[in-house]
Amino acid sequence: MKRIITHALTVAAITVAIGSTQVHAAGIDTTPSLKRLTWTWDGLFGRYDQKQLQRGWTVYSEVCAACHAVKYLRYRDLEGIGLTKAQTEELAAAAEEIQDGFDDAGEPFFRTRIPSDPIQQPYANEEQAKAANGGVAPPDLSMITKARKRGPDYVFGIQTGYPSDFQGEPPEWWIKQFADPKTGEYDFPADKYFNNFFAGHAISMPPQYVDGVVYEDGSSPTQEQGLIDVITFLNWASDPNLEARKTMGLWVLVYLGVLAGFLYALKTYIWRDVEH
């Protein structure tokens, strides 16, 4: 057994050594790297802060919701961030009416939203979303932190990754890397913003600011705090069962841990007389 492990370790060490030289040889990249942030829901005991989720919902509905839907959320889901049933009813009723089939004359039938209806979306359909945004539909945000690698860090990176507030202005390091060395000319779409972390760097979304947002307690968040709050809300939106999952997980681990202890003791006891 010991021999097996020694062999395995030696061979593994060689493999890692080969692998790591390759990684270093592969790339000289000046692209800024995505900052690794810590989030309240990280780790075994990670949880959401309900007040923060509600602040995040405020930022979402006052800033992001102008262009981005959260199509998998219904008003009733907001009870999960600590809103009361009455509050979700109020929010639903305040939203635009929703089409619910057709009336007797065959005309579209509209009615007031109730909590089991989806949260109002900024555009009626994909085509409208595209038409209003230069041909690219803003992505749905109810899955965004799951649908991108290192999602929460990525969203933070995108929002803080604009070297310039204006379209068609790539930063120095990018120009150095991609401009024609003789003429100094480069090819970057004039109607797009430069973003450090967006694939291909050319993004349609202008930089967003939380300036006008006022929280329930009357305070206004700093840009960074507003971002952290809204990303927390979006992470909840893509994973609303996270807290239930982690709570159950802890009990499962405790149960299995104790069971493993008992079974190990029992195994040792049963095998006490067996030479093996």
Place this chain on the structure above:
Amino acid sequence: MSTYTPPQWNNKYVSWFDKRLPAITLMHKHLIVYPTPRNINYWWCFGVASAMALVIMLLTGIFLAMYYVADTRLAFDSVERIMRDVNYGWLLRYLHMNGASLFFILVYIHMFRGLYFGSFKAPREVLWWIGVTILFLMIMTAFMGYVLPWGNMSFWGATVITSLATAIPGIGQPLVEWIWGAHSVDQPTLNRFFAWHYLFPIIIAALAFVHMWALHEVKSGNPLGIDIKGPRDTIPFHPYHTVKDLYFLTIVLIFFSYFVFFSPNFFAEADNYVPANPLLTPPHIVPEWYFLPFYAILRAVDSKLGGVLLMLASILVLYIMPYLDRSPVRSGSFRPLFRWAFWIFVADCLFLGWLGAQLAEEPYITLIRIATVIYFAYFFVVLPLLNKYEKPDPLPDSISEPVTSRA
């Protein structure tokens, strides 16, 4: 080995039933008194653990199928509905999703154990062949299961992998369209993949029983790789292995639970949480981790057909293991040179897995070629040569000899 004498059942109902269908005697023979070598270690627990993984997959899968909708317009949303609105749907889904990874981890370790300890050698060839067939079916099942959520990686993975069939000269294109049921991966494809994904595990479960049937005929191998020579070498399955297996399964479940509850998307691709979009190719199409070594081998040569054949060969070669490794010594522990070759082979498989996740560019292509050559050289050069030139260490006389002399 003494021949089995069935017990007299005292309970009159048990006795009545057993005379008509000897299920109770069967269980007594195979789960209670079944003789197992006294020296088998924890590497021998990965078979039963794989069986547990299969059961987890079957049970969660049945319930997921009650809510899943195999319609290209609804499939993605129906999975989200399971995650959000079905009671404990997130639990079922994460158990199933991570269960696939667990199943492959356990089966791969189980197979490496077989390769190290010569578990494919006489008289266990048929047992081994059934096992390799199960691996084949698992690969197909996992591939089709990955398509069902209809995420963007589902769609493009399905497109890339099914398109491999076009490499077959002449009939390639019609064949792939026959598999798709359309001119691209589309509604008919999704529908039939769902049907197959439900069918194949039933065949796997059936083959698992045949696997155990073959096992109980020839009995378990052991770390010394020598035959059972008498009752002194064995212990009954119960209580010794029932308790040992239960303990081991609990450890496996702890490992599994960590991922299910605390890092459920560890093995997943972010791109598969983006709905399938035939107009938007993901920048980097990668299969699930358990296919990566095969995916690397697929890209080892410039020709598409060549790559497909190599990939198939990399699995098919396992079938002829009994004829490639003809050393009469089963256990790697008594083969000083083989041991080195084996661990280099294991490292090569892991390296291929890492390479499979890299972009198809230099230096990875060259490295893939080197690793692929090492992979096949292990089977076709190293093993036959070792059998000829290696001088194995002396084997103990019996299983009980080394343990009793140590005491």
